[in-house]
Amino acid sequence: DTGVSQDPRHKITKRGQNVTFRCDPISEHNRLYWYRQTLGQGPEFLTYFQNEAQLEKSRLLSDRFSAERPKGSFSTLEIQRTEQGDSAMYLCASSPRRTSATYEQYFGPGTRLTVT
Amino acid sequence: AQKITQTQPGMFVQEKEAVTLDCTYDTSDPSYGLFWYKQPSSGEMIFLIYQGSYDQQNATEGRYSLNFQKARKSANLVISASQLGDSAMYFCAMSRKFFGNEKLTFGTGTRLTIIP
Numbered sequence: 001d002t003g004v005s006q007d008p009r010h011k012i013t014k015r016g017q018n019v020t021f022r023c024d025p026i027s028e029h030n031r032l033y034w035y036r037q038t039l040g041q042g043p044e045f046l047t048y049f050q051n052e053a054q055l056e057k058s059r060l061l062s063d064r065f066s067a068e069r070p071k072g073s074f075s076t077l078e079i080q081r082t083e084q085g086d087s088a089m090y091l092c093a094s095s096p097r098r099t100s101a102t103y104e105q106y107f108g109p110g111t112r113l114t115v116t
Numbered sequence: 117a118q119k120i121t122q123t124q125p126g127m128f129v130q131e132k133e134a135v136t137l138d139c140t141y142d143t144s145d146p147s148y149g150l151f152w153y154k155q156p157s158s159g160e161m162i163f164l165i166y167q168g169s170y171d172q173q174n175a176t177e178g179r180y181s182l183n184f185q186k187a188r189k190s191a192n193l194v195i196s197a198s199q200l201g202d203s204a205m206y207f208c209a210m211s212r213k214f215f216g217n218e219k220l221t222f223g224t225g226t227r228l229t230i231i232p
Binding site for chain 1: 120149151153158159160161162163166168207209217218219220221222223224225
């Protein structure tokens, strides 16, 4: 059983460029979450999916951000026209169906974005 | 809205001693879940322990226990017999419902350093 994987692990981009991150959840997990973590802070919720449906988006998710989970498996998070304030660690997590005995979200290693 | 407060930015503890990390929360929801995650320098969030709002007994997982005081809205993490490998950031988090398959709200974390 492999864990949550994210690609790339690190991304350096210039301001104004678009970037896309990928997350592969644990295979039988139907919910997938995106969080953003800036230096010295805890993760902040961005959005989450149940299968392919996006159930909730945070106000942090401006119109430059878009997330998809087209087939209910992997997900992508795209940031358009990146700004220096977008520099952060982007964390993906997944969780099993509600009837599972486990309650936690399983996190991936994160993608660290640096905007220069 | 939910809020998590962790008032200890950093703690230094002698190896083999017990340590308590503080967490207070605020919510108007009658049903919620409380979580503790560990984040080593590698960056990956590791689930430690869970407490449901209706659980009568404090949760325990090996060396970790959660001191849940509902009236005080506190959910402190106790680590017994600390080890050098416990040095990491620790985050308290909560979910809106009993299960953890909703968005999590995190605190700002406590950096724990174990001294040999």
